Amino acid sequence: MYDGGKIITGLVIALAFLTFPFWWNKGQAAQPKPVPVITDQTKAMGPCIQPKEKMITTHMQILDDWRNKVVRDAQRYEAQYAPKTREPEMVAVEGAIEVVDNSLLTLPVIGPTRDLVSSGDPKLNVGNAVQIERSLQNSCMKCHTSKKDFCDKCHTYANVDPTCWDCHVAPEEKKQ
Amino acid sequence: MTVDRRDFLKIAGLAAAGLSTVPVAQVLTEGTAMGVEEKAPAATAGKRWAMVVDMRKLTPEEVEHASHACHEAHNVPNIVNADGSTDTKHEIKWLWGGEYEFVFPDATSEFLAANYKEKEFPILCNHCASPPCVRVCPTQATFKRADGIVVMDMHRCIGCRFCMAGCPYGSRSFNFMDPRPFIKKTNPLYPTRMKGVVEKCNFCAERLFKGLKPACVEAVHSGALVFGDLDDPSSDVRRLIQEHYTIQRKPSLGTGPSVYYIL
Numbered sequence: 001m002y003d004g005g006k007i008i009t010g011l012v013i014a015l016a017f018l019t020f021p022f023w024w025n026k027g028q029a030a031q032p033k034p035v036p037v038i039t040d041q042t043k044a045m046g047p048c049i050q051p052k053e054k055m056i057t058t059h060m061q062i063l064d065d066w067r068n069k070v071v072r073d074a075q076r077y078e079a080q081y082a083p084k085t086r087e088p089e090m091v092a093v094e095g096a097i098e099v100v101d102n103s104l105l106t107l108p109v110i111g112p113t114r115d116l117v118s119s120g121d122p123k124l125n126v127g128n129a130v131q132i133e134r135s136l137q138n139s140c141m142k143c144h145t146s147k148k149d150f151c152d153k154c155h156t157y158a159n160v161d162p163t164c165w166d167c168h169v170a171p172e173e174k175k176q
Numbered sequence: 177m178t179v180d181r182r183d184f185l186k187i188a189g190l191a192a193a194g195l196s197t198v199p200v201a202q203v204l205t206e207g208t209a210m211g212v213e214e215k216a217p218a219a220t221a222g223k224r225w226a227m228v229v230d231m232r233k234l235t236p237e238e239v240e241h242a243s244h245a246c247h248e249a250h251n252v253p254n255i256v257n258a259d260g261s262t263d264t265k266h267e268i269k270w271l272w273g274g275e276y277e278f279v280f281p282d283a284t285s286e287f288l289a290a291n292y293k294e295k296e297f298p299i300l301c302n303h304c305a306s307p308p309c310v311r312v313c314p315t316q317a318t319f320k321r322a323d324g325i326v327v328m329d330m331h332r333c334i335g336c337r338f339c340m341a342g343c344p345y346g347s348r349s350f351n352f353m354d355p356r357p358f359i360k361k362t363n364p365l366y367p368t369r370m371k372g373v374v375e376k377c378n379f380c381a382e383r384l385f386k387g388l389k390p391a392c393v394e395a396v397h398s399g400a401l402v403f404g405d406l407d408d409p410s411s412d413v414r415r416l417i418q419e420h421y422t423i424q425r426k427p428s429l430g431t432g433p434s435v436y437y438i439l
Contacts, residue, residue: 067331071327071329071331072319072329074321074322074323074381074385076385077385137364137365137366137367138365166370167330167367167368167369167370168367169251169362169363169364169366169367169368171364172364
């Protein structure tokens with residue numbers, strides 16, 4: 001082998017360089033998996049629109065679906081069966097969210113929903129159905145009142161940087 | 177039969193020319209222009225929102241109030257120079273006041289009555305029946321809803337500003353800089369914008385969802401701004417337009433504005 005010494009030295013340096021992240025972090029404890037904070041106050045607001053596991057994996061699709069419905073199709077409100085009384089045959093549409101089309105319900109969409117939204121409660125019980133405003137700012141963040149303790153916990157850990165907050169206004173963080 | 181080179185080239189040329197008519201034929205048979213005629217979402221079908229401005233009642237202070245209420249409700253930044261004056265190159269406006277000669281340039285004359293010359297006319301997006309901004313938008317970020325409102329999908333705007341060139345009313349503003357530092361009091365119920373998008377009046381689409389009238393209409397207590405459904409023959413806007421002589425801005429352009437002025 002011509003120039004064997006140089007080649008092997010080069011290979012060793014390259015290998016050391018490539019494995020740098022492994023030996024640099026050796027011995028250090030892995031970063032703990034983040035847990036978004038769900039406060040007692042949040043729990044008191046009632047169950048989320050979907051079970052926790054589903055929210056963890058599909059909240060981005062839900063938000064995407066919401067923004068298209070609100071902005072493009074002018075469908076601001078969504079009727080859902082309250083999780084406690086939800087029965088399998090009542091779930092009308094399959095997919096990311098179990099939604100009943102607004103037009104299927106004879107609910108007074110404007111009056112009571114508006115009152116409840118302004119009173120800080122985005123959910124409205126009408127019979128066994130709830131009606132929610134499709135809104136990150138006005139519905140999600142009404143219960144999850146801290147972006148820092150809720151959204152950012154996982155997003156920072158996973159190094160994702162959603163552009164939601166470039167425009168949408170996060171609730172004011174309470175000083176601890 | 178033999179085909180010589182000359183004949184072959186002639187036939188090939190003719191055939192190629194024939195192919196070039198295909199896209200033209202497609203456009204002619206399609207019937208509609210670009211995405212203006214969209215399918216009506218069931219919830220808002222049959223509505224056609226419009227505004228009537230009654231200039232006999234409206235005072236310049238009220239125009240100021242309306243503008244302020246609108247800008248506060250929608251987190252419109254107030255971009256000023258270091259000395260506190262409005263930065264006219266970068267300012268963002270949804271609703272503001274202008275003089276007759278600017279608002280109705282094709283309906284003015286040298287000897288216009290002085291009281292019209294001095295009046296302050298509110299200017300906002302006209303929510304045109306055939307909006308040029310919608311036609312030119314390459315991403316369909318600006319589109320016309322079934323209820324007649326020309327709205328913007330900020331998630332899609334790429335900031336090309338074709339709509340600003342297309343709008344004959346100057347109703348649109350571009351965010352040359354991050355607007356957030358210039359918003360004095362943020363309304364937590366409405367988003368802000370980011371650097372690099374265009375914005376304009378949305379006829380308070382977010383308030384209409386909740387059965388509320390637009391913020392400007394609510395801010396003017398004299399009732400000089402009237403908002404309603406043109407498709408409803410008993411609505412206030414229809415009644416006012418039928419009972420009074422109204423003018424629209426630059427009607428000769430054929431955009432079909434939805435804002436009517438009673439002089």
